[in-house]
Amino acid sequence: xAASRHVLDYPRFxxxxxxxSTDGSWRFYVWMTALTAICLVGAxxxxxxxxxxxxxxxxxxxxxWGLYVANFTFGVGLAAGAVMMVIPAYLYHDHEMHDxxxxxELLAVAAIALSLLFIVVDMGHPERAWHLIPGVGRFxxxxxxxxxxxxxxxxxxxxxxxxxxxxxxxxxxxxxxRKRWYLPFVFLSIFWAVSIHSVTAFLYSGLxxxxxxxxxxxxxxxxxxxxxxxxxFVILLLQVIRRFxxxxxxxxxxxxxxxxxxxxxxxxxxxxxxxVFTAFYTGGAHAAPVQYLFFGLHGHHxxxxxxxxxxxxxxxxxxxxxxxxxxxxxxxxNVACVLAFVGVWIEKGMGLIIPGFVPSTLHELVEYVPTLxxxxxxxxxxxxGLMLLTVAVKVALPVLSxxxxxxxxxxxxxxxxxxxxxxxx
Amino acid sequence: xxxVTRRTALKGAGATLGAAAFAHAxxxxxxxxxxxxxxxxxxxxYKELTPSDMKAVLWRxxxxxxxxxxxxxxxxxxPPQEGVGFGYALNxxxxxGCRKCVEACHQENNHDRRTGNxxxxxxxxxxxSLDMExxxxxxxxxxxxxxxxxxxxxxxxxxxxxxxxxxxxxxxxKEQDGVVxxxxxxxxxxxxxxxxxxxxxxxxxxxxxxxPADEINPDQGYLSNxxxxxxVVEKCTFCLHRTxxxxxxxxxxxxxxxxxxxxxxxxxxxxxxxxxxxxxVFVLKEELGTRPRFFYFFDK
Ligand code: SF4
Ligand code: SF4
Numbered sequence: 001x002a003a004s005r006h007v008l009d010y011p012r013f014x015x016x017x018x019x020x021s022t023d024g025s026w027r028f029y030v031w032m033t034a035l036t037a038i039c040l041v042g043a044x045x046x047x048x049x050x051x052x053x054x055x056x057x058x059x060x061x062x063x064x065w066g067l068y069v070a071n072f073t074f075g076v077g078l079a080a081g082a083v084m085m086v087i088p089a090y091l092y093h094d095h096e097m098h099d100x101x102x103x104x105e106l107l108a109v110a111a112i113a114l115s116l117l118f119i120v121v122d123m124g125h126p127e128r129a130w131h132l133i134p135g136v137g138r139f140x141x142x143x144x145x146x147x148x149x150x151x152x153x154x155x156x157x158x159x160x161x162x163x164x165x166x167x168x169x170x171x172x173x174x175x176x177x178r179k180r181w182y183l184p185f186v187f188l189s190i191f192w193a194v195s196i197h198s199v200t201a202f203l204y205s206g207l208x209x210x211x212x213x214x215x216x217x218x219x220x221x222x223x224x225x226x227x228x229x230x231x232x233f234v235i236l237l238l239q240v241i242r243r244f245x246x247x248x249x250x251x252x253x254x255x256x257x258x259x260x261x262x263x264x265x266x267x268x269x270x271x272x273x274x275x276v277f278t279a280f281y282t283g284g285a286h287a288a289p290v291q292y293l294f295f296g297l298h299g300h301h302x303x304x305x306x307x308x309x310x311x312x313x314x315x316x317x318x319x320x321x322x323x324x325x326x327x328x329x330x331x332x333x334n335v336a337c338v339l340a341f342v343g344v345w346i347e348k349g350m351g352l353i354i355p356g357f358v359p360s361t362l363h364e365l366v367e368y369v370p371t372l373x374x375x376x377x378x379x380x381x382x383x384x385g386l387m388l389l390t391v392a393v394k395v396a397l398p399v400l401s402x403x404x405x406x407x408x409x410x411x412x413x414x415x416x417x418x419x420x421x422x423x424x425x
Numbered sequence: 426x427x428x429v430t431r432r433t434a435l436k437g438a439g440a441t442l443g444a445a446a447f448a449h450a451x452x453x454x455x456x457x458x459x460x461x462x463x464x465x466x467x468x469x470x471y472k473e474l475t476p477s478d479m480k481a482v483l484w485r486x487x488x489x490x491x492x493x494x495x496x497x498x499x500x501x502x503x504p505p506q507e508g509v510g511f512g513y514a515l516n517x518x519x520x521x522g523c524r525k526c527v528e529a530c531h532q533e534n535n536h537d538r539r540t541g542n543x544x545x546x547x548x549x550x551x552x553x554s555l556d557m558e559x560x561x562x563x564x565x566x567x568x569x570x571x572x573x574x575x576x577x578x579x580x581x582x583x584x585x586x587x588x589x590x591x592x593x594x595x596x597x598x599k600e601q602d603g604v605v606x607x608x609x610x611x612x613x614x615x616x617x618x619x620x621x622x623x624x625x626x627x628x629x630x631x632x633x634x635x636x637p638a639d640e641i642n643p644d645q646g647y648l649s650n651x652x653x654x655x656x657v658v659e660k661c662t663f664c665l666h667r668t669x670x671x672x673x674x675x676x677x678x679x680x681x682x683x684x685x686x687x688x689x690x691x692x693x694x695x696x697x698x699x700x701x702x703x704x705x706v707f708v709l710k711e712e713l714g715t716r717p718r719f720f721y722f723f724d725k
Contacts, residue, residue, distance in 0.1 A: 022436050022439075023432070036443060036446075040446050040450045041450075043447065043450040043451055044450035044451070044453070047450065047451045047452070047453040047454045047457070048453050050453070050454065050457045051453045051454075051456050051457045052632060053630070053631055053632035053633060053655045053656060054614075054629070054631050054632075054656065055631035055632035057631075059631070060631070061619065061625070061627070061628050061629055062625070064616040064619040064620055064629060065616065065620060119615075122615070122616075123613055123614050123615055124612070124613065124614015124615075124616070124629065124630070124655070124656025124657055125613050125614045125656045125657065126613075127461065127466060128466075128594075128611070128612075128613045128614075129613065131470075131594040131596070131611060131613055132593060132594055132613070137470075137594055138470050138594050138595040138611075139593070139594070140592055140593050140594060140595045143590050144590065144591050144592060144593045144617070145591065146591065146593035146615065146617055147593045150593065203617075206591075207587065207591075207620060207621050208587065208623065208713045208714070208715075209587065209621065209622065209623025209624075209710070209713060210620065285558065288558065356620070357620070359558070360625055361622065361623050361624060361625045362546060362548060362557055362560070362562060362578060362624070362625045363557040363558045363560060364562050364563075364625075
């Protein structure tokens with residue numbers, strides 16, 4: 001029977017991919033070794049933090065979330081943005097995009113894994129994570145926005161794992177994927193991508209006591225910036241893939257993604273401007289965090305250089321993307337992508353989380369500066385995410401291009417006799 | 426073939442090396458797991474503990490206190506009394522900002538000595554303004570200072586508490602008598618409640634609290650002043666280990682001016698009811714809809 005055959009073949013297929021992932025050129029080994037080293041440093045720092053407590057971070061009762069939650073938020077945006085490439089591919093039948101949607105989905109998987117890790121390292125008691133399991137623990141659903149986030153993030157992870165796994169497996173078997181096994185999931189993942197980032201925004205905007213977050217514009221701003229980082233990263237990634245795997249990827253997808261970014265960088269700047277206007281024109285309690293963020297408040301200005309760097313990056317990328325040169329010279333485009341990525345990382349990271357806490361709810365000004373421990377753990381998690389992505393892309397693409405198939409390229413699979421016997425039994 | 430076996434051997438060596446390196450990097454974890462007993466790990470939520478479970482838990486916690494802090498303590502789990510709903514009121518006209526309440530809270534509740542923690546913060550405010558932005562919590566001059574008044578802030582035991590709403594694991598909830606509590610053995614330490622509270626009323630244990638054995642208050646409650654574990658949040662509980670036994674909160678007893686009034690809101694003859702009915706009373710940040718059980722009033 002077909003189903004029982006897959007039960008055996010699919011794990012084998014995954015095993016083979018895993019084995020394959022450990023083969024590579026010396027460049028690959030250098031890259032992976034470097035990432036592993038950074039991971040180790042991060043793991044060690046985290047272990048120390050668990051033993052000695054979160055006092056090793058720069059956080060305090062006034063600023064109770066910091067670098068970890070900032071990176072979590074950014075990671076969710078990256079994951080959401082990565083899947084947006086599905087829209088041109090499936091909604092507008094852009095066929096060239098089909099191959100690269102897979103890259104986007106793999107990126108989404110890595111980004112979600114990264115986000116979840118950032119939550120784990122931010123917990124005072126990660127071993128109690130089982131309290132979050134519905135039925136076993138006490139899941140405060142639907143009241144707590146954090147439980148919504150747990151649901152949508154894990155659901156999104158599964159959704160993308162399914163689509164990637166199914167498409168690759170079918171390629172591997174040399175069979176044509178059946179639409180009903182992936183198309184509905186692909187469309188669902190578009191809605192889901194919006195939901196993960198909206199729910200993450202609601203996490204903050206639902207808090208009435210924090211004027212900086214308590215804005216209806218937060219969710220739309222999150223979505224807009226997701227549409228920047230996702231495409232920016234994929235544009236860069238596609239070039240790396242083309243260079244190192246020799247896989248023929250056309251110019252089309254890059255062009256489509258660049259056009260998406262041309263719109264979203266402006267949209268993002270516009271919404272930022274709207275928020276700044278509302279804060280400063282009205283003044284009062286709403287203005288204090290914005291004042292702190294952009295200009296400093298009563299002699300405290302830890303975030304000022306950060307946010308202006310972000311503004312410069314965002315404006316810079318917007319200008320570059322709209323110069324004709326960005327169409328002709330790939331370097332210009334690449335610089336624009338890097339600027340956009342860094343700009344949003346600051347703006348939707350530290351620039352979003354910290355002013356929520358400064359000034360505090362009793363209007364005290366306590367600043368936050370991440371410690372070395374936090375930077376180590378953060379770097380470790382990013383390195384881990386990059387490792388995941390590298391391995392995923394490295395094994396997925398040969399399958400996709402037909403270089404790796406079960407029995408020669410694109411031939412119908414023949415069942416080995418032992419499998420046939422087992423499944424008959 | 427030869428090449429393949431060599432590759433495999435190299436991979437094996439690499440994997441061994443990597444595994445060893447990870448084990449080394451995570452070595453501090455052994456120290457961490459030593460402190461973590463299986464009973465503590467598997468302990469159910471407060472509301473799911475049977476009386477005999479609770480007995481065992483309290484016993485274990487008392488043993489822990491003895492081992493880690495070198496002090497015999499009594500930890501109890503007093504239930505809320507029938508027909509009692511606590512309320513607190515504070516007379517801003519006579520509060521002089523001496524922070525005796527802050528200190529009393531610190532000692533009563535076995536707060537970390539290194540950080541000098543307390544559930545109460547006193548803001549020095551500008552006469553004629555309720556704008557906290559013009560307040561200052563870090564004053565250190567003689568009080569009361571001219572032109573100022575003092576606004577002590579602690580957990581407002583909100584009836585519509587944002588902290589309770591946001592907690593993903595129901596580690597914090599409102600008790601029958603109106604006190605918002607935390608199960609320190611259930612909290613996962615995400616600090617979402619800390620971000621949600623509009624009154625800066627929650628504290629996180631960033632490290633293991635330090636309290637010298639002879640300064641420990643041995644009269645403790647499971648849901649209140651027992652020494653908290655590292656990595657969980659805590660908050661003011663109106664001293665429920667005292668108030669549920671008919672005593673008054675430590676901050677009230679310490680107040681030299683009698684600015685504090687505490688009692689049963691459900692009892693028409695209680696002093697707190699008299700204040701609510703005869704004074705002009707207000708609550709902080711009323712516009713947020715948190716419905717505090719902590720009231721402020723001025724004489725006159
Ligand atoms: S004051 Fe803060 S901690 Fe206390 S009940 Fe209200 S929201 Fe919760
Ligand atoms: S820190 Fe603890 S009490 Fe607060 S929201 Fe998280 S789990 Fe709940």
